[in-house]
Amino acid sequence: MSGSxxxxxxxxxxxxxxxxxDVSFDIRDGGFTVFVGPSGCGKSTLLRMICGLETVSAGExxxxxxxxxxxxxxxxxxxxxxQSYALYPHMTVFQNMAFGLENIATPKPEIxxxxxEAARMLKLDTYLQRKPTALSGGxxxxxxxxxxxxxxxxxxxxxxxLSNLDAELRVGMRAELTDLHRRLGTTMVYVTHDQxxxxxxxxxxxxxxxxxVEQVGAPLELYNNPCNLFVAGFxxxxxMNFLDGVSVGQGAVEVSGIGRFETLATELPAGGRATIGIxxxxxxxxxxxxxxxxxxxxNxxxxxxxNxxxxxxxNHVSGTVAGVEQLxxxxxxxxxxxxxxxxxxxxxxxxxxxxxxxxxxxxxxxVFDADGLAVGxxxx
Amino acid sequence: xxxSVLTAQRGRYAWDWTDWAAHLYLLAGVVLMxxxxxxxxxxxxxxxxxxxLFPPTFLPxxxxxxxxxxxxxxxxxxxxxxxxxxxTLAELRRIGRQAQLxxxxxxxxxxxxxxxxxxxxxxxxxxxxxxxxxxxxxNFLRYFWxxxxxxxxxTLLTLLVNSMAAFGLSKYRFQGREPVFLLMLATLMIPPTxxxxxxxxxxxxxxxxxxxxxxxxxxxxxPTGVFLLRQYMLTLPDELIEAARMDNAxxxxxxxxxxxxxxxxxxxxxxxxxxxxxxxxFLWPMVVLSRSEVYTxxxxxxxxxxxxxxxxxxLLAMTVVTLVPITVIFAILQKHITQGxxxxxxx
Numbered sequence: 001m002s003g004s005x006x007x008x009x010x011x012x013x014x015x016x017x018x019x020x021x022d023v024s025f026d027i028r029d030g031g032f033t034v035f036v037g038p039s040g041c042g043k044s045t046l047l048r049m050i051c052g053l054e055t056v057s058a059g060e061x062x063x064x065x066x067x068x069x070x071x072x073x074x075x076x077x078x079x080x081x082x083q084s085y086a087l088y089p090h091m092t093v094f095q096n097m098a099f100g101l102e103n104i105a106t107p108k109p110e111i112x113x114x115x116x117e118a119a120r121m122l123k124l125d126t127y128l129q130r131k132p133t134a135l136s137g138g139x140x141x142x143x144x145x146x147x148x149x150x151x152x153x154x155x156x157x158x159x160x161x162l163s164n165l166d167a168e169l170r171v172g173m174r175a176e177l178t179d180l181h182r183r184l185g186t187t188m189v190y191v192t193h194d195q196x197x198x199x200x201x202x203x204x205x206x207x208x209x210x211x212x213v214e215q216v217g218a219p220l221e222l223y224n225n226p227c228n229l230f231v232a233g234f235x236x237x238x239x240m241n242f243l244d245g246v247s248v249g250q251g252a253v254e255v256s257g258i259g260r261f262e263t264l265a266t267e268l269p270a271g272g273r274a275t276i277g278i279x280x281x282x283x284x285x286x287x288x289x290x291x292x293x294x295x296x297x298x299n300x301x302x303x304x305x306x307n308x309x310x311x312x313x314x315n316h317v318s319g320t321v322a323g324v325e326q327l328x329x330x331x332x333x334x335x336x337x338x339x340x341x342x343x344x345x346x347x348x349x350x351x352x353x354x355x356x357x358x359x360x361x362x363x364x365x366x367v368f369d370a371d372g373l374a375v376g377x378x379x380x
Numbered sequence: 381x382x383x384s385v386l387t388a389q390r391g392r393y394a395w396d397w398t399d400w401a402a403h404l405y406l407l408a409g410v411v412l413m414x415x416x417x418x419x420x421x422x423x424x425x426x427x428x429x430x431x432x433l434f435p436p437t438f439l440p441x442x443x444x445x446x447x448x449x450x451x452x453x454x455x456x457x458x459x460x461x462x463x464x465x466x467x468t469l470a471e472l473r474r475i476g477r478q479a480q481l482x483x484x485x486x487x488x489x490x491x492x493x494x495x496x497x498x499x500x501x502x503x504x505x506x507x508x509x510x511x512x513x514x515x516x517x518x519n520f521l522r523y524f525w526x527x528x529x530x531x532x533x534x535t536l537l538t539l540l541v542n543s544m545a546a547f548g549l550s551k552y553r554f555q556g557r558e559p560v561f562l563l564m565l566a567t568l569m570i571p572p573t574x575x576x577x578x579x580x581x582x583x584x585x586x587x588x589x590x591x592x593x594x595x596x597x598x599x600x601x602x603p604t605g606v607f608l609l610r611q612y613m614l615t616l617p618d619e620l621i622e623a624a625r626m627d628n629a630x631x632x633x634x635x636x637x638x639x640x641x642x643x644x645x646x647x648x649x650x651x652x653x654x655x656x657x658x659x660x661x662f663l664w665p666m667v668v669l670s671r672s673e674v675y676t677x678x679x680x681x682x683x684x685x686x687x688x689x690x691x692x693x694x695l696l697a698m699t700v701v702t703l704v705p706i707t708v709i710f711a712i713l714q715k716h717i718t719q720g721x722x723x724x725x726x727x
Contacts, residue, residue, distance in 0.1 A: 053622050074628040086623035090641045099637070100627030147627075 002064035003154040003187030004029040005050065010059035012045055012211075019045050021211045023059075027189065027204065032181050035191045036198040036234070037208035043191045044083075044159055046208070050189065051078050051157050064154060079148035080157040083164065085140050087132040087147075093119075094128040097147045111150075118146040121180075138169045145180070158190040162197065174200055195235050199223070207231050229372035232277050238332060240277045240366070241340040247274040253367065258338045261315050261360060264377040265367035273370040280332060280343035282364035286316065286357040315365075318357040321350050417703075424696035425506040431692050444503040446470045446484045457481065457498040464491060468501055510697035520698065522673060523680040526592060527659060528705075530676060534596040535654040539647055541601050546609035546643075547635050551621060561610070564603045572663070580667055594668040595661070595676070605650045612646035613639060648716030652709070659706050677702045 005027040012020035019042045027033045035043040048054040050061055052073030060067050068076050079100075087096050094115055101111045119125045122142040132140055141161060148156055158177075162170045178201055181188050192198055198205050199219045207214040207222065207230070215222055215231045226232035232240045245255035249270035251263045261276055268274060322336035326347060333342040333350060335358070342358055350356060367375040419438070423431065426440040433441065444456040454470035459481075469481035474495060481491045481498075514520040549561050579598055580589075588594030616639065624634045640647070662678040669675060675683065681702065684695040 051626065053625070073622075073625050078626070080623070080626050082619045082623060084617060084619050086617065086619035088620060088624075088638060099624070099629070103628040103630075103633065147623075151627075 002029045004064055005155060005187065005189065006062045007046075007050075008060040008062070010046075010049065010061060011057045012042075012049055012054065013057050019211050020049070020057075023208075023211075023213050025206060025213060025216050027187065029064075030185050030187055031203055032178075032188045032201060033190065033204045033206060034198040034202035035189065035206045035208055036195055037193065037214075038234070039193055040210075041208045042211040043193075043208045047080075047157055047159055047189065047191045050155075051080050052076050053080075077154040078157055079151045079153035079155075080159065081141075081144045081148050081161045083160040085132075085144040085161075085164075087140055087143055089132055092129050092131055093124060093135070093143050093146075096132065096143055097150050100147065100151050114150045114152075115146075118149040121149070121183075122146050137165050138173060141165065141173060142176075145177075149180075149184070153186065155187040155189060158188065160192055161190075162192070163194075170197075177201060196237060199235070205235075207234060209234075225374070226366065227374050229275060229277070229368045232366055232368070232374070236279060238280050238341050238343075240279050241283070241338075242275050242277050243338055243340070244273070244275050247272050251367070255338070258317060261365060262362045263365045263367050264362055264379075265365075265375045266378050268367060268369065268375050274375075275368040275372070276360075277366040277368065278340075278360050278364055280341045282361060283340065283342045284359040284361065285333070285342060285344055286359055315360040315362060316357055317360065318355060321352055321354045321356060323352065324348065324350060420696060420703075421700055424510060424693070424700045425508070426693065426696075427505075427507040427510075428691075428693050430507065431696075439504050440506055441502045442505045442507070444501040448482070448484065448487055451487070454482075454484075456484075456501040458501050459493060459498050461497045462493060464493070469493075469498075471498075507693065510693045511701070513694060514698055514701065518680070518694070518698075519673070520680070520701075523675050523677050524701075526674060527676040527678075527702075530592055530595050530661075530665075531655055531658040533592075534600060534658045535651055537596065537600045538602060538605055538654045539651060542605035542650065543609050543640060543643060543647065544635065545601065545606045546613050547639050549606065550610045550613035551616075551618070551639070561606075564606055568603050576663070576667060579664075583668055589668050590671050590674055591668075592674060595665050598664070599657075599661075602654075605654070608650055609643060609646050612643055616642050645716055648713055652713045652716070655709055656706060659702075 006025070008024050010020060010023045011018065023046065035046060037043050045054060049056055050063075052068070052071065056069050061069055063076060063078070088099065091099065097115045097118060098111045101114065106114075115128070116125075119128055122145060124139065124142055124146060127135060127139060127143075132143065135143065141164075144161070161177075162173050165173060174197060177188075177190075190197075190201065202219055204216065205219055205222055206216050209230055214234075215227045217225075219235075222231060222235045226235060226240075229242070233242065243253075243255045243258060243261075245253040245258075245261070247268045247270050248254045248260065251265040251268060252260055253263060253265075253268075253274045253276050254260045255276070263276060265274075317338055317340075319335035319337055319340075321333055323334035325332040325334070328347065330346065331344045331348045333344060333348065333356065334340075335342065335356065340358070367377070369375050422438060422440055427442050430437070430440050430442050445453045446456055448454045448470060451472065454472060456468055456470055457479075458468050459465055464481075467483065469491060470484050472480040472482055472490065474480070477495050478492050479495045479498065481493055483489065483491070545564075549557060583589055583594050583598065586594075588597065620638055620642070621634055624638050629637065660678060661676070662682070665676050665679055666682070669679060672680075672683065677698070681695060681698055684691050684698065
């Protein structure tokens with residue numbers, strides 16, 4: 001009973017509306033895959049198609065090598081945890097977990113054994129005789145997971161299971177789910193719109209937008225090498241800074257009103273539109289001295305008024321602070337013109353209206369062409 | 381709870397005129413609602429003569445009697461004028477304008493008095509024989525059983541059939557779902573009297589006349605019931621059904637184990653309605669049932685009302701007995717009505 005999953009050119013349309021368009025990817029047995037994307041991107045629909053609650057308009061879905069397009073939901077050997085948990089409100093926790101087993105005529109002792117085991121694993125032992133309404137959000141969540149576990153499925157499907165929990169509980173449940181995955185070793189497919197959940201839990205992330213796959217890969221691969229503007233902007237928080245400009249050849253991009261940036265981009269034809277992207281933590285703050293701004297080497301790059309005087313080749317930009325977020329361990333500076341966010345290690349004394357100069361290291365700059373696709377970079 | 385309601389007032393220290401007005405208004409409501417019921421209850425305890433008294437009395441009055449050995453029960457009178465004025469005597473017999481009376485203490489002396497010079501001695505007495513007579517003189521238990529059987533069986537069938545229809549119309553998406561539903565609701569606009577004859581012809585064809593099932597079957601599926609249950613079921617989250625489907629539950633099992641228990645408040649409302657409809661139903665049973673052994677209580681009540689005489693005492697007693705079960709059921713289930721209606725609206 002392999003828990004591998006593969007989708008081949010899968011489509012789904014509701015009437016004239018295409019919700020899923022030509023989705024193909026493979027998930028290995030035992031993996032933890034997260035579907036992530038903005039709301040309305042079709043990730044939940046895709047999950048429902050996999051579990052059999054929605055029909056497939058075209059293409060093939062195979063579980064463990066067998067095409068399951070026409071296999072009813074219950075026979076696919078999957079278990080789903082719903083966003084609303086979908087616990088049966090009139091049944092106790094025990095009955096909730098046992099319901100699926102009763103339906104396949106599992107012997108009573110076996111049901112009791114499996115429920116007890118799942119309850120122990122999820123620390124629900126003392127709540128078995130309670131009704132779901134008498135449980136907290138986190139406990140209900142665990143019952144929903146327990147109901148999935150007792151069925152010993154090939155694949156677990158999670159549909160935004162943590163979205164109803166408060167922030168603190170969510171972090172805790174995230175760790176619990178990762179632990180559970182390690183212990184059970186079963187394939188898990190998880191849908192979320194929260195890229196943090198995706199980054200922290202997944203071993204493979206599938207980024208979806210408007211019904212098609214934008215990129216599939218390990219979390220850090222997506223983070224380090226996003227294949228297009230959407231993925232670059234979606235993965236990472238705070239999001240990557242983008243500046244639109246025009247390619248001026250040899251990897252350089254001229255951003256009107258800001259300046260010219262050297263990048264390591266190859267294959268970027270001169271004259272075309274291009275967007276550069278850089279993550280907040282890669283932007284370096286230059287030393288500021290009494291309103292005058294100089295880079296680390298002491299070269300003056302901006303006059304007292306904050307106007308840029310020189311940045312050619314240096315990728316320096318100056319601007320004024322439009323907002324500061326102090327998180328204690330690190331700080332975010334939001335600059336106005338150019339509109340970029342800068343991450344600073346530790347705490348900062350800068351405040352609203354201060355003039356600062358920042359440096360954008362060429363090696364950290366992602367370049368996207370006119371179609372929004374990432375452009376190849378030479379190694380620094 | 382009740383005392384604070386009774387003494388609730390608007391004025392902080394004294395009774396405001398609005399308090400008086402409110403309480404008077406409420407009292408009028410109480411009298412209006414419970415007056416007829418109370419009068420019915422008291423009248424059902426009156427003897428036949430008590431019922432015919434004029435002016436009518438509220439309490440069950442009856443002429444007092446005395447047991448005079450071999451002379452049987454004698455009615456007591458109070459002499460209003462003449463020799464024995466003020467004494468209470470028992471009437472032995474009446475001949476023309478003369479009444480022969482005896483003193484119960486000295487039964488051997490017969491006193492003759494003009495009939496006009498005396499008035500009957502009245503006393504309050506509950507004529508429970510009205511009730512016991514129902515059982516001894518009439519086939520009351522038979523009617524009660526018929527009514528009970530029809531009410532219980534028809535209500536169970538109504539709940540089952542209507543909830544299945546409501547489940548289908550609320551939780552399955554199929555072509556023609558809305559038209560079917562609207563068509564069903566449209567039948568509410570047809571007055572029952574219009575389909576009475578066609579229904580009767582069908583019942584005759586099916587051999588359902590003079591059978592309790594002939595009363596039960598035709599009204600088992602009610603548009604009101606389907607509507608009520610469907611609207612409630614629409615509020616049940618689809619995810620529960622999907623979860624059950626993932627849990628290998630068959631569609632029947634989803635209906636039986638998930639949908640039905642969760643629809644309990646709406647089912648309770650429908651159950652109350654159905655019980656009231658069935659228990660009080662008159663026109664259709666009268667058409668279908670013509671033999672007295674299959675009569676329901678309302679039909680039996682009707683049969684007390686003869687062309688020439690009406691046995692009011694039995695009629696009233698039977699009316700009370702007919703009212704009691706429905707009142708008890710309503711009292712038990714009434715909190716579900718508000719609950720069902722409230723929870724159908726919220727959420």
